[in-house]
Amino acid sequence: MTPDELVAHALTLVEESFIASAGPGGQNVNKVATAVQIRLDVFALRLPPPVFHRLKELAGSKLTAKGEIVLTARSYRTQEQNREDARKRLSDLLRDAMNLPAKRAKSRLNRVGKVQRLAGKKIRGTVKAGRGKVNLD
Secondary structure (H helix, E strand, C coil), X not given: CCHHHHHHHHHHHCEEEEECXXXXXXXXXXXXXXXXEEEEEHHHHXXXXXXXXXXXXXXXXXXXXXXXXXXEECCCCXXXXXXXXXXXXXXXXXXXXXXXXXXXXXXXXXXXXXXXXXXXXXXXXXXHHCCCCCCCC
8 A cells, every 4th residue: 555545545534523722813712613633543544563663653642542643733723724734744644654764774894994993992091091090109
C-alpha cells in the first residue's frame, strides 16, 4: 500500500467532532464550536508491524491506550480551516510512518587512523597525569 492510498483509506475512517475552541474568534468562540477533534482507530488500518511501530513512536501522546490517534485543531476561526489542518496533520503523520528510515552506513577506521587516535589518547593521558599532586620526596 502506498502512502497516498493509506492516507486516503485513513481519511475515510476518521471520526470528527466539533468542540468549543479557546483560540481566535472573539465572541464567536463562545457561540460556535470551531475546534475540530479527529479520531482514527489505528488497528482498523491493518498496518504492517514496522509501520505500526514507527507510527506509535511518532504519535507519542496523541495515541491512546485503545489504539486511537486523537488530534485537535483550533488554530483557525472556522470549522473548515480547522478540519483541513487536522486532516493535513494526520496525513503527514501517516506519511512519515510509511517512510523507511535511511540505513546508516557503517564507518570503518583504517589501521593508520586507529594508530593516530591511540597516539593522541596517549598524549592526552600523559598531559592529564602531569596535573596530579606534586611529590616533593
